[in-house]
Amino acid sequence: MSxxxxxxxxxxxxxxxxxxGLNKPTxxxxxxxxxxDDTVEVxxxxxxxxxxxxxLGKKIISREELRNMPEDPYNSMVFNKAAFDLFGLSF
Known part of the structure; x- marks a missing residue:
């Protein structure tokens, strides 16, 4: 396997x-x-x-899906929320 x-x-x-999946706030x-190969392991x-x-496992998404995730150059919390939502986590 390569x-x-x-x-x-x-x-x-x-x-x-x-x-x-989390016992306490972490x-x-x-x-x-x-x-x-344009795959993304999350x-x-x-x-x-x-x-x-x-x-919590891992997710496999495409690079295109990563590019299409919401983001704001002036507010990093927009991307953070989208990323944690992939795993059903909230802050």
Whole structure:
């Protein structure tokens, strides 16, 4: 099995979030790992420990879906909300 080459990473700000799959409010980031084949692996990381929160799973989206996520150059919370919504998390 060959590994796919990683093109870049995109991440949210670290935010205190709650949701199903979390036992208590947790400081987290959503990471988007963009591969050269235009697929994107999305995971949630505990910002305190740096570990991926496996019980939240991972999502595979297209690079186009990542590009189409709402964002505002003057308000990073717009992108943050859309990213955490992928996992049913809220802040």
């Amino acid at each position: 590994k796919k080459a990683i093109l870049k990473y995109v991440t949210t700000n670290g935010l205190m979030v709650t949701g199903e 400081l987290c980031k959503v990471w988007f790992k963009v591969f050269v 995971t949630v990381e505990n910002t305190y420990t740096g570990n991926t929160i496996r019980r």
